[in-house]
Amino acid sequence: MNRNERIHTMFLKNTIEMSSEEAMGETNSSEMNDNSSSSDKQSPEVQGASKAQSEEVSKMSTLEAECAAAQAKLTETHDRMLRIAADSENMRKRMEREKSETRIYAIQEFAKDLLPVIDAFDKAMSAIELTQINFETEEGKKIAGIVEGVQLVSKVFQDAVRKHGIERLPGKDTPFNPTYHNAIAKVVDSSLKQETVIDEFMAGYKIGDRILRTAMVRVGAPD
Known part of the structure; x- marks a missing residue:
């Protein structure tokens, strides 16, 4: 092979190698473009999913806050109802007590007039x-x-x-009580451990919690 033929052969070889490199470069560029295009296509979907997830989290937080507020309101309402029920029950008992006291004390003077008859x-x-x-x-x-x-x-x-409701007060052989008894006489009795009614001259009476008449008694007292 002469010199010209060798030069021609080398030129063809270089041309083929350059063509191969350019072809590979174009292929790589095409793949990069395809990957970039695919990435560009997926990005909105990823962003959409992230946004939807954020919205769900926000909704859950809102629901939890609303549930907590509703529970607090329910507890407050329950406590208020309990207080109302307690107040109503107390008022009912008070009205019944006042009604009973009014009925009893309305006949107080009449009851006093009955005491001589009882005697x-x-x-x-x-x-x-x-x-x-x-x-x-x-x-x-x-x-x-x-x-x-x-x-x-x-x-x-x-x-x-x-x-x-007219009741007789404790009398003979009961402990002396100045609320119930009017001691018109007092004697010393060493056998007693405390002041005791030993004789009752006139019985005492009460109606409800009110004294109609104290009992007239003789009291024995220890030394």
């Missing part, structure tokens, strides 16, 4: 218990009917008195 029945019953009448005789049988009548009337009257 009269007490004396009559005491006299009957102390009597030595022989009820087997004809005269005794006549008196027995009267006694039974007095006892029956006394029982009915005492029941009616108690029904309207």
Whole structure:
């Protein structure tokens, strides 16, 4: 091969190599463009998904806040209803108590007027218990009917008195209480451990929490 042929052969070889390199360069450029294009196409989708996720998180936060507010409101309403119910119950009890007190105390003066009648029945019953009448005789049988009548009337009257809240105060053999007892006499009794009512001259009575009359008593006191 002469010189000219060698030069021509080398020129062709270089031309082929350059063509191959250009072809590979174009291929790489095309692939890069394709990748870039694909990336550009996916970017809005990724951004959309991220935005949707952010919106969901925001909605969840809003719902949680609304639920917390609703729960707080429900708790407040429940507490208010409990207070209203308690106030209503207290008012009902107070009205019932006032109604009862009004009914009881409305007859207070009338109850005081009944005390002499009660005393009269007490004396009559005491006299009957102390009597030595022989009820087997004809005269005794006549008196027995009267006694039974007095006892029956006394029982009915005492029941009616108690029904309207009039109660007898503690009397003989009970601890002395200045609220209940009016001590008109006092004696020393070493057998006693505290001041005690040893005799009752006139019974005391109360209606509800109010004293109608204190009992007149003799008090025994320890040394």
